[in-house]
Amino acid sequence: MQRPKPLPTEVLSDLAVSAATKLQRLRHLGRYFKQSSKAMEQQVSRDARFYGSLIRLQQNWKVKRQRVAAMGPGSEGFSFDLLDNSFVDLTALSRPSSISTVRVDHHYSGILSIQRPQKLCRFISLRFIGADPSCKQKSISRKKIYSLAEHHRAAKTEALTDEEVNECVKDTHSILCEIHQSTFEEQVFDMVNHETYNPLPGISVTGMREDFLQLAIGQETSVCLWLVPSGKEDGPQMVDPKGDSQNGESGLLNSDSMDLAIVGDDQHDFFKMNLSGMPNPVSLEIYLLFIFHENVLARARERRSCATRAQVPGEPADGSCGVLGHFCMTVAHRIFSNKVLSELESLVNGVPYLQLLSHPTWHSRTSSWSLFLKFPQSVLHAGRRSKISDNHHLKHGMRSQFHTKVVVKDDQINVSGEGAPSIICSFRGSSDDICSLNSFGCDLEDLPMILLQQVASQVIRWLHEEALVVGMKASRDFLCLYFGLDHGDTLGLVAHVDPDDVNGCISWWVVMDDGSAEGKNLTYYGESESRRFLGHLSLEALYATVMDLASLCSIGGIH
Amino acid sequence: MSKAGASGAGSGPTAAAAAAAAQKQKALLQRVDTDVANIVDNFNLLINVARVTDPPIRNSQEAFQMDMRAARMVQAADSLLKLVSELKQNAIFSGFASLNENVDRRIEVFKQLEESTERLLEKIGEEAAASLKELETHYYSSVLRTCQHD
Numbered sequence: 157m158q159r160p161k162p163l164p165t166e167v168l169s170d171l172a173v174s175a176a177t178k179l180q181r182l183r184h185l186g187r188y189f190k191q192s193s194k195a196m197e198q199q200v201s202r203d204a205r206f207y208g209s210l211i212r213l214q215q216n217w218k219v220k221r222q223r224v225a226a227m228g229p230g231s232e233g234f235s236f237d238l239l240d241n242s243f244v245d246l247t248a249l250s251r252p253s254s255i256s257t258v259r260v261d262h263h264y265s266g267i268l269s270i271q272r273p274q275k276l277c278r279f280i281s282l283r284f285i286g287a288d289p290s291c292k293q294k295s296i297s298r299k300k301i302y303s304l305a306e307h308h309r310a311a312k313t314e315a316l317t318d319e320e321v322n323e324c325v326k327d328t329h330s331i332l333c334e335i336h337q338s339t340f341e342e343q344v345f346d347m348v349n350h351e352t353y354n355p356l357p358g359i360s361v362t363g364m365r366e367d368f369l370q371l372a373i374g375q376e377t378s379v380c381l382w383l384v385p386s387g388k389e390d391g392p393q394m395v396d397p398k399g400d401s402q403n404g405e406s407g408l409l410n411s412d413s414m415d416l417a418i419v420g421d422d423q424h425d426f427f428k429m430n431l432s433g434m435p436n437p438v439s440l441e442i443y444l445l446f447i448f449h450e451n452v453l454a455r456a457r458e459r460r461s462c463a464t465r466a467q468v469p470g471e472p473a474d475g476s477c478g479v480l481g482h483f484c485m486t487v488a489h490r491i492f493s494n495k496v497l498s499e500l501e502s503l504v505n506g507v508p509y510l511q512l513l514s515h516p517t518w519h520s521r522t523s524s525w526s527l528f529l530k531f532p533q534s535v536l537h538a539g540r541r542s543k544i545s546d547n548h549h550l551k552h553g554m555r556s557q558f559h560t561k562v563v564v565k566d567d568q569i570n571v572s573g574e575g576a577p578s579i580i581c582s583f584r585g586s587s588d589d590i591c592s593l594n595s596f597g598c599d600l601e602d603l604p605m606i607l608l609q610q611v612a613s614q615v616i617r618w619l620h621e622e623a624l625v626v627g628m629k630a631s632r633d634f635l636c637l638y639f640g641l642d643h644g645d646t647l648g649l650v651a652h653v654d655p656d657d658v659n660g661c662i663s664w665w666v667v668m669d670d671g672s673a674e675g676k677n678l679t680y681y682g683e684s685e686s687r688r689f690l691g692h693l694s695l696e697a698l699y700a701t702v703m704d705l706a707s708l709c710s711i712g713g714i715h
Numbered sequence: 716m717s718k719a720g721a722s723g724a725g726s727g728p729t730a731a732a733a734a735a736a737a738q739k740q741k742a743l744l745q746r747v748d749t750d751v752a753n754i755v756d757n758f759n760l761l762i763n764v765a766r767v768t769d770p771p772i773r774n775s776q777e778a779f780q781m782d783m784r785a786a787r788m789v790q791a792a793d794s795l796l797k798l799v800s801e802l803k804q805n806a807i808f809s810g811f812a813s814l815n816e817n818v819d820r821r822i823e824v825f826k827q828l829e830e831s832t833e834r835l836l837e838k839i840g841e842e843a844a845a846s847l848k849e850l851e852t853h854y855y856s857s858v859l860r861t862c863q864h865d
Contacts, residue, residue, distance in 0.1 A: 175767045181778050182765060185785050192789040199796055207803045214807060215817060221808050511855040516844045 202266030205316070209268035209325045210234065210260070217332055219260075234260035236270065238336045256339050258332065265316060267324055270331060276385040277338035278367065280345055282437045282444065285370070285378035338386070344448045345369070345383050351480035359484045373484045377491055381444075433498060435490035443520065444483055451479045485566055486520040493523040493564050495600060500525055500562065503604050506661035509695050510611060515561075523564045527573075527607060529614055530557040531695055558614040560607060570597050573610050604655035609635065612651035612662050615695070619649065619702050628706045636667075637702075639709045647705060660692030664701075746798055753791040757784040 162170075210219060213236070222233035239256040259271040349369060352361045363370030367383035504512040504527070511528040560573030572595035598606050616637050623630040629640040637649040648667040655661055668686040690701065761784040764777050854860055 171767065178765060178767050178777075181781055185761075185781055188782075188785055189789070192792070196792060196796060199793075200799075203796075203800055203803065207800075207807065211807060214814075215821065219807070221804070508860075511851070513851055514844075514847055516840065516847070518840065 202264075205266035205321055206262055206268050209321065209328070212325050213268070213328060213332070216329065220257075236260065236332055238332065238339050258335060267316070267321070268328060269324075270328055272331065273335065277334055278342060278383040278385050279338060280341045280441055280444065281382045281384040282441045283380050283382070284434050284437065285380060334386070340449075341445065342383060344445055345381065347448055347452075348381060348444075348480055351478050354478065356478065356481045356484065358488075359481065371484060373488050377488060379484075379487060433491060433494040435487070435494065440483075440487060440490075443486065447479050447483060482521075489521045489523070489564070489566050492567050492600075496523070496562065496564050496569060496603065497525065499600065499604055500527070500607075503527075503607055503655065503661060506655070506657065507608070507611060508660070521566050525562050527560040527562070527611065528557065529560070529611055531618055534696065558611075560610050560614075562603075562607070568597055569599065569603055570595060571603070571606055571610065572596075573614075604661075605653065608653035608655060608661050612653050615662075615698065616649075616651060619698060622699065623702055623706060626703070626706050628709060639705055641709060647709065649702065649705065657692075663692050664690040664698065666690060666705075743798065743802070747795070750791040750795045750798070754788050757787045757791070760784050761788070 213219065218237045220235050220237050222235060236258040237256065238258060258273065261269045261271055263269050345367075349364070352364075352369065352371070358374055360372045361369070362372045362378065363380075369381040371379050371381070373379060500512055504510050509529065511530070513526045513528050515524040515526060517524050558574055560571065563570045563572070574594075594610075612635050616632050616635060619637050620630055620632040623637070623639070631638045631640075635651040635653070639647045639649075641647055645668070650665045650667050652663045652665055653661060654663070657663065666688045693701065761781060764780050764784065
């Protein structure tokens, strides 16, 4: 039995069926290849996006590859290491920062994103006890500004433009900056904590928790340092005394310190002091970070290069009190210098011809001002007699202006100025040394009185010189100017200083006696025949008064 | 990054690292060869299977073979892509010379930034001091001050 030979048409038909089947198969394969090709192109572009972003971020950040066994080749085990090596030895005793390693996520769209740490970024916040929270000016709202855009971009899987990828890299960079700053500030906080273990003179720790430190500087000032989580716009709040007492992991010293650390409602009024003279807490935060940064970097540089140690700006030269001690002394100085400035301003308000000039010292624990007394040209002898040269004035020691410098170093006030007699010169009675430069320390209570005496004596000196120029027989004492009259009588122009006088701090009296009356007692004695109150005279009026007295004395002298 | 210690020390570790790198390079090249050969072979076989046979037999078997060859080609291509990713990673993490160069460059840039910032701060401070002086002088010679005491 032989199979019948197929007809050509049948052969062709079979062939056509077979070819059509193959064609269908090949078309199917073509679709498969196209799909695979498209997927691979997407994969290539995703890789290009991811590794491009990674390379760009690597320019600024240390990228680590974690070799985890569970992760296959190509799988991402990348992380950013934000811990600065220069802090390593200093932070050995402190806790390791939990957010210093940031894991990298490879989004399926090729976007590089980072896993934000579970714990929020925390930043140092400084506040004085009793300060109004509204005075806090730091913009904590800088955080969490990227999360929204991140989600939007993550939702877009395809068709990401270069600009969007660029923005994403910038956002990631910003977040890393924020975390890095937070890490640094946490380290600074730890270093501050660590420094409090060493006793510092004048500084005591009155409260300590995991993220809280309260320091008492001197008798009056208390400073709190917090680590504030990001996003808390209102900053740290006062905690209820009973509320947080069972916080076991907080590193709390003991319950006593806790009670001291927390300001309850009953104590709040006690701390409601006048805080207008307090320095700006934000600038102090910046300064605290600055000095620790400089100090740590200086040590790191010294360790690396073993070179001579560079003097760090703002660091104490002797280094005895440490960085924290220096900071606390800076805080104390700023508060004290504000008080001094307040005194000086009220003094200048009380003396119309006095000017207050500030002299920035560029040192955190030194402040300087000067009180400037300038005699107006209208009443100045030199102004009217231009033929007298400046050399003449210099030769005769005539001055048209006086400076009294007030320098505050830490809590020490030093006053130096010309034109006022010193105590020794006053005793000696010689006028030669009277114009030498005086320099002496004083405390805040005596400062207004000392300065007023200094200024009044400068005015007396000027009047004395003017009187001598017009040919009067005049002599001067500390705050008195005497004119000689007939029969040995003397006419005295006496300055009376009173810092609390609302009408003016320097007033003037005319005394017709031997000049033994002291300015202090004038008000108690009141006016009499031999004493007359002239009032709070301006320099012009004083000059006119002296000229009147000159004419009076000359008349008296002639007759 | 993880090889920094190995490559930076004396000759022993350096030699070991060089040997490991050579080994890795060899393995990578081998993988490339394998994948490319895989693609070419499977493509050849695919072409062979694509021929219309006479008589038409074993349709389902041929279809299965074509699918399998195509899948192997795609798999080999994917493997090549992964290899490219690995190469990129190596380029990122093992280019110590360029990394160090970049770090040095960044240090230089930051130093310049620090200097310019310090200069700027000094300038701001001087300007603030000058402005303060000017304002104080202006205030004490102003009508406000003189009228205050009249």
